[in-house]
Amino acid sequence: MLAKLTCKSGPLADSVYYVRDEAVIGSDPGSTIHLRSGIVSASHARLFLDTKKNCYVVEDLNSFNGTKVDGEDIRGMKRLKTYHILLLANTFEFVFQLAPDEEEITGTPQPPEPLPEEEKMARTILIQPAQPPAPPPASPPEAAEEIYLEFKTTKGGQQSILLKQGINTVGRSATSDIVIDNPSISRHHAVVKLDGDSLTVRDAGSRNGTFVDERRTTDEIVVTTENELKFGLVSAALVARKPMAKT
Numbered sequence: 001m002l003a004k005l006t007c008k009s010g011p012l013a014d015s016v017y018y019v020r021d022e023a024v025i026g027s028d029p030g031s032t033i034h035l036r037s038g039i040v041s042a043s044h045a046r047l048f049l050d051t052k053k054n055c056y057v058v059e060d061l062n063s064f065n066g067t068k069v070d071g072e073d074i075r076g077m078k079r080l081k082t083y084h085i086l087l088l089a090n091t092f093e094f095v096f097q098l099a100p101d102e103e104e105i106t107g108t109p110q111p112p113e114p115l116p117e118e119e120k121m122a123r124t125i126l127i128q129p130a131q132p133p134a135p136p137p138a139s140p141p142e143a144a145e146e147i148y149l150e151f152k153t154t155k156g157g158q159q160s161i162l163l164k165q166g167i168n169t170v171g172r173s174a175t176s177d178i179v180i181d182n183p184s185i186s187r188h189h190a191v192v193k194l195d196g197d198s199l200t201v202r203d204a205g206s207r208n209g210t211f212v213d214e215r216r217t218t219d220e221i222v223v224t225t226e227n228e229l230k231f232g233l234v235s236a237a238l239v240a241r242k243p244m245a246k247t
Contacts (some may be wrong), residue, residue, distance in 0.1 A: 001020075001047060001050070001054070001055075001098065002017055002018055002020055002098070002099040003018070003019040003020075003047060003056050003080075003095050003096065003097075003098060003099065004017070004019075004092045004096070004098070004099040005017040005018075005019065005033075005047070005095070005096055006094065006095045006097075007087070007092065007093070007094055007175065008093045008095055008169070008175045009091070009092065009093040009114070010177045012035070012092065013175075017033055017094075018045050019032075019048075019049075019056075020049070021048065021049055022046065022047070022048040022049070023046070023047050023048070024043055024045075024046050024061075024070040025039055025040075025044050025045045025047070025088065026040060026042050026043040026044040026045070026061075026194065027041065027042050027044070028041040028042040028043060028175070031043065031188070035088070035092055037089070037091065037092075039064075039065050039089040039090075039091060040063075040065070040088060040089050040091075040092070041062075041063040041064050041065070041089075043061045043063075043108060044060075044061060044063040044067065044088055044089070045058060045059060045060050045061055045063060045086075045088060046058070046059045046066045047059075047096075050079075052168055053079070055059070055079050055080065055081075056079075056080045056098075057077050057079055057080065058074070058078050058080055058086060058096075058097070059076065059077045059078075060074050060075065060076065063087035063088075063089070064089075065090065066088075067086065067087070067088055067092075068085075068086070068087040068088075068091070069084055069085070069086060069087075069119065069205070070084055070085050070188060070204040070205030071085070071087070071186055071187060071188050071204065071205045072205050078081065080096055081220070082097060082098060082194065082202075082220060083095065083096065083097050083167055083191045083204075083220075084096045084204070085169065085188045085191075085204055087188075090193060093173075095167060095169065095174055097167065104136070107131030109216070114163065115186065124199075129211065133162065138244060144197075145231075145240040145241060145242055145243075146162055146163075146240070146241055146242070146243050147162075147163045147199065147225075147238060147240055148160045148161060148162055148163065148182065148196060148238070148240075148241060149161045149163060149168075149170075149178060149192065149229075149236055149237075149239075150236060150237050150238075150239050151180060151231075151234050151235065151236040151237075152234070152235065154183075154209070160239070161178050162245040163192060163194045163199075164177070164194065165194050165195070165196075166193065166195070167191055167192075167193050168190050168191070168192040168194060169188065169190075169191055169204070170185075170190040170191065170204075170231060171185060171186060171187050171188045171190070171204070171206075172185040172186060172187050172189070172245050173187040176188070176189075178192070180231060180234055182232060182233065182234050184208045184231075184233040184234065185206075185208075185231055185232045185234060186204075186205075186207050186208070186232070187231065188204045188205070188206075189203070189204055189206040189210065189231050190202060190203050190204050190206060190210045190231055191204055193220075198242045199220060199222065199223050199224065199238065200220050200223065201217070201220070201221055201223050201229065202218075202220040202221070203217060203218050203221065204218075206231070206232065207232075208232035209232065210229075210230070210231055211229065211230040211231075212227050212228070212229060213227055213228050214228070214230075223239070225236065225238045225239060225240050226238075
């Protein structure tokens with residue numbers, strides 16, 4: 001089992017970290033994941049694999065500025081499922097997920113590029129998977145459909161966002177993949193996952209809830225374009241469209 005942390009905000013944005021057994025996150029240079037910041041405690045949090053329960057657990061190590069999971073402060077330990085949003089010291093936001101079993105960890109860590117003087121912060125990338133170029137796909141009879149999330153804006157217009165493969169975070173925060181500017185939307189509201197042709201939705205601990213066909217849900221649930229979604233008070237729909245031909 002392998003955990004994957006993707007940083008979504010700050011100077012470490014888009015950095016990827018892999019944890020197999022245990023990692024300590026903190027400002028101490030000896031930390032497994034070193035965050036050089038005065039608001040991060042020396043030993044801020046710990047992520048480890050609980051072999052008895054066969055799951056990963058995040059533990060706040062009595063940090064000064066706290067650790068949140070899906071927007072809620074944790075005290076002590078919190079078991080993690082497939083996708084969660086981790087926020088350290090209200091600044092460093094990570095997306096937790098389980099890496100595919102077949103994903104091999106190879107290569108050696110590369111030294112980070114120097115950051116601007118005002119944003120100097122150690123970027124410690126444990127191990128990154130090699131990214132060999134994908135072989136050219138066989139020519140299909142026609143292009144696969146793309147999936148969009150459509151919802152009405154506060155000004156009465158309609159916004160349509162193309163879903164990417166993998167996780168798509170939904171929330172009021174500017175760091176979300178899909179930003180919905182509505183008072184009923186939490187900063188980190190929900191996660192929409194597109195895996196090939198499979199679509200799932202999971203609430204991320206929002207205040208006003210995530211609904212599928214008018215039923216509030218907290219677990220990850222499979223959805224299709226036939227289902228009606230609602231985030232807080234914002235109704236949304238999943239729409240499949242064929243990609244526009246390139247000219």
